Amino acid sequence: MAVRSAGGVGRWVKRGVLLLLALLVLALLAAWFFLRGSLAQLDGRRTVPGLTATVTIARDAQGVPTISGSDRLDVAYATGFVHGQDRFFQMDLLRRVAAGELSELFGPKALVVDRPNRLHRFRARAEQAVAAMAPADRALLERYAAGANEGLNALGTRPFEYGLISLSPRAWTPADSLLVIWAMYFDLQGRLEARELARGWLRENSSAEQLAFLLPEATAWDTPLDGVAPPPPAPLPERAPDWWGKQAAKNGDEVAAIDFVDAVGSNNWALAGSRNGGGGAIVADDMHLGIKLPNTWYRAVLAIPDAAGGTRRLVGVTLPGAPLIVVGSNGRVAWGFTNSYGDYLDLIAAEEDAAKPGQVKLAGGGWEKLTVHQETILVKGAAAEQLTVRESSAGPLRQAGGRTYAVHWTAHAPGAVNVSMRKLEAANNLDEALAIAATLGIPAQNFVGGDDKGNIGWTIAGMLPRRAAPSLASTFPLAADTVGAGWSGWLAPQDYPVVRNPASGQLHTANSRQLLGPGAELLGDGGLDLGARSQQVGASLTALGAQADERAVYGVMLDDRALFMAGWRARALAALATPGASTDPKRAELARLLKTGWNGHASVDSTAYRITRAFMWSLYELLYGAANADLHKLDEEARISTATARWPAVLARLLDEQPAGWLPAQYASWTALQLAALDRTAAELAPDGKPLSAATWGARNTAGIAHPIAGAVPALRQWLSVPPDQLPGDSNMPRVAGRTFGQSERLTVSPGREEQGIFNMPGGQSGHPLSPFFLAGHEDWVKGKPTPLLPGPAQYLLTLTK
Numbered sequence: 001m002a003v004r005s006a007g008g009v010g011r012w013v014k015r016g017v018l019l020l021l022a023l024l025v026l027a028l029l030a031a032w033f034f035l036r037g038s039l040a041q042l043d044g045r046r047t048v049p050g051l052t053a054t055v056t057i058a059r060d061a062q063g064v065p066t067i068s069g070s071d072r073l074d075v076a077y078a079t080g081f082v083h084g085q086d087r088f089f090q091m092d093l094l095r096r097v098a099a100g101e102l103s104e105l106f107g108p109k110a111l112v113v114d115r116p117n118r119l120h121r122f123r124a125r126a127e128q129a130v131a132a133m134a135p136a137d138r139a140l141l142e143r144y145a146a147g148a149n150e151g152l153n154a155l156g157t158r159p160f161e162y163g164l165i166s167l168s169p170r171a172w173t174p175a176d177s178l179l180v181i182w183a184m185y186f187d188l189q190g191r192l193e194a195r196e197l198a199r200g201w202l203r204e205n206s207s208a209e210q211l212a213f214l215l216p217e218a219t220a221w222d223t224p225l226d227g228v229a230p231p232p233p234a235p236l237p238e239r240a241p242d243w244w245g246k247q248a249a250k251n252g253d254e255v256a257a258i259d260f261v262d263a264v265g266s267n268n269w270a271l272a273g274s275r276n277g278g279g280g281a282i283v284a285d286d287m288h289l290g291i292k293l294p295n296t297w298y299r300a301v302l303a304i305p306d307a308a309g310g311t312r313r314l315v316g317v318t319l320p321g322a323p324l325i326v327v328g329s330n331g332r333v334a335w336g337f338t339n340s341y342g343d344y345l346d347l348i349a350a351e352e353d354a355a356k357p358g359q360v361k362l363a364g365g366g367w368e369k370l371t372v373h374q375e376t377i378l379v380k381g382a383a384a385e386q387l388t389v390r391e392s393s394a395g396p397l398r399q400a401g402g403r404t405y406a407v408h409w410t411a412h413a414p415g416a417v418n419v420s421m422r423k424l425e426a427a428n429n430l431d432e433a434l435a436i437a438a439t440l441g442i443p444a445q446n447f448v449g450g451d452d453k454g455n456i457g458w459t460i461a462g463m464l465p466r467r468a469a470p471s472l473a474s475t476f477p478l479a480a481d482t483v484g485a486g487w488s489g490w491l492a493p494q495d496y497p498v499v500r501n502p503a504s505g506q507l508h509t510a511n512s513r514q515l516l517g518p519g520a521e522l523l524g525d526g527g528l529d530l531g532a533r534s535q536q537v538g539a540s541l542t543a544l545g546a547q548a549d550e551r552a553v554y555g556v557m558l559d560d561r562a563l564f565m566a567g568w569r570a571r572a573l574a575a576l577a578t579p580g581a582s583t584d585p586k587r588a589e590l591a592r593l594l595k596t597g598w599n600g601h602a603s604v605d606s607t608a609y610r611i612t613r614a615f616m617w618s619l620y621e622l623l624y625g626a627a628n629a630d631l632h633k634l635d636e637e638a639r640i641s642t643a644t645a646r647w648p649a650v651l652a653r654l655l656d657e658q659p660a661g662w663l664p665a666q667y668a669s670w671t672a673l674q675l676a677a678l679d680r681t682a683a684e685l686a687p688d689g690k691p692l693s694a695a696t697w698g699a700r701n702t703a704g705i706a707h708p709i710a711g712a713v714p715a716l717r718q719w720l721s722v723p724p725d726q727l728p729g730d731s732n733m734p735r736v737a738g739r740t741f742g743q744s745e746r747l748t749v750s751p752g753r754e755e756q757g758i759f760n761m762p763g764g765q766s767g768h769p770l771s772p773f774f775l776a777g778h779e780d781w782v783k784g785k786p787t788p789l790l791p792g793p794a795q796y797l798l799t800l801t802k
Helices: 002-037 072-099 103-118 122-131 135-153 160-164 174-189 192-204 208-214 420-426 430-437 471-475 532-543 550-558 563-576 585-596 607-634 647-657 670-685 714-719 778-783
Strands: 044-047 055-059 065-068 267-271 282-286 288-290 298-305 311-318 325-329 333-339 345-351 359-362 367-369 371-377 385-392 395-400 403-409 445-451 456-461 465-467 487-490 498-500 506-509 741-743 746-749 758-760 796-801
Touching: 055 072, 065 072, 072 103, 072 122, 072 135, 072 174, 072 298, 072 796, 103 371, 103 385, 122 174, 135 174, 192 208, 192 345, 192 471, 192 607, 208 647, 267 333, 267 445, 267 456, 267 532, 267 550, 282 333, 282 445, 282 550, 311 420, 311 746, 325 420, 325 746, 333 430, 359 385, 359 403, 420 430, 430 445, 430 456, 430 498, 445 506, 456 506, 506 532, 532 550, 532 563, 550 746, 550 758, 563 585, 563 607, 563 647, 563 670, 585 607, 585 670, 607 647, 607 670, 647 670
Parallel strands: 044 796, 065 298
Antiparallel strands: 055 065, 055 796, 267 282, 267 506, 282 746, 288 741, 298 311, 311 325, 325 333, 333 445, 345 359, 345 403, 359 367, 371 385, 385 395, 395 403, 445 456, 456 498, 465 487, 746 758
């Protein structure tokens, strides 16, 4: 009996194990079918109410669609359909970022984003903007929204991301498409408040002479489009500010991580017809953004009717959530954008008085009544949070450093977002495109374009404030004595600065000073880059000569020569060569690697490049550390590098001139300071006895690009990430590359010759990890392999019929 009983128990154990295995298999199959159910429909026919005629969606082997229709609204519908099928979760995140609604998906941890973003009440502004739109523009967004919702509903199951967070998606609306544009305001201008606060702190803690030196308006690195030479540098003050060279408090003997900043970028350029054998202009654009999966952009070809009764082919990238080509070519004109980094936000000091409740007095004005809004932030898994937004005539109020400011931002203005970019679809020449650019409702961008006749030009796309005084004064918080430097109204399109057909036959922008002559005051400085990257681009374009083609123009985007860092390497070597400096083994190893490991590029196997870069940033920490600690208390994004991108030029001048009044007291000489920075570099790059030779640039600059949902479900990260590619390139050179920041696309095209156009993108068309298009093209982007701009032969065909 005991044996039989044991055998019976064994059988039940086996049955239990088999049952558990069966349940596990069923669960895996259910998960598999759920995931498969949210893949896009690629083939077949669908009957769609509201279409005026048939629309076709032909996709190539990489999933790039060519959308063809005889009515522009039908094409907008089909564009919404493919966006809704391939990218709906991405669209949802964009609208929620702008509206301050992420906590509804991700719970309390997203409140750190929602609270400051909800201050701007962009959802309410979007609803008002849609209501005020011209009927044709509103119809475009309505048809796009209908297509996006049909694409979402046509999936077999909800997009997989919603299954993982146990929520259902909310339908798309026309206002959401405007919120997507406002999300780009945060992306491209989101550090303007921190910049104002940082510069305000510097003004209050430095003399006027020290401030002029620390915050130069331009340097010798600048190569503006108008050819005006940078002004001579400001005189070097006799002594440094009191905060200079003091260190922030550290925990014990811990070495603070060196602050590598990757988030400045975008290049575009154009060569005139005189510079190539084809006669048409060649336009190139690589917009630098934070990179996630799926990529910011969605490739598409739109074949739409033109005014002459024919078909206009639009080629380029769209932004999921909007029905328009953002960057590309319409066959007659090609265009690209870079962030203009102008001065588009003021913090205006505001006075409050307990005896005047509900009122505020702005600098330079009288007392006024505030408008109060109660905003409800829905929070997944927790109670909703109430946020009180107090709005003045200049904008909503915020607090920082115990003070109150009104946030006066161009993004708040009526017209800050619109769909005027649709007019570029019909532009027939450069002049028409330049005129349209000034009317676009987007974050103000450098617009570089060229046409099929060989003309090239630059202007600003987006709204420009009409300022009453030179813009430098307005790059600080406005107090009573500086409020006149603010703006009143908007610059008329005919007053925008424009550069057409320069004698050199080339134009380029790379986030640095566009102008130093007339017109510069219209733009101001909202974080303009140092200029080293722009200078390198310009020299590379000049070197192409008079017979450049698309492949040669594309190649400039891959230039990772470390021209800017070469001077910092020379300084490090000079310090290490002083008598007795290399008696320390680590210093001797630094010197050896700097001599033997330098190939002049930010290449993945270069230890010398990484050491050089770390040396520069170590000096930054030693000299600006205490200031950065104080600035961080004002705003998480506030630091000296936020206040000015020209700090490397400031430090280089000090090291070259070595003024006694700027040498921190704890160092015996400027060489001793540089050696301290090199010691810090060695400690950072080779902790715990690790060899310095292993600290290659690629080991630090390894791609960390992932789907946002990987943060919510870390167990899936390996399936929702790109391979850990080591990336060549860096800031201050054309090939900008960081772990999660860099060239979000590379596009080179001559209008009318799109067949010779070139394109790369770091992610594929689909946001679904089971799609064959999820990472399609990524490897080509990593390797810098030029691939065709136009889609290949159609592999899939979906037909939408009325």
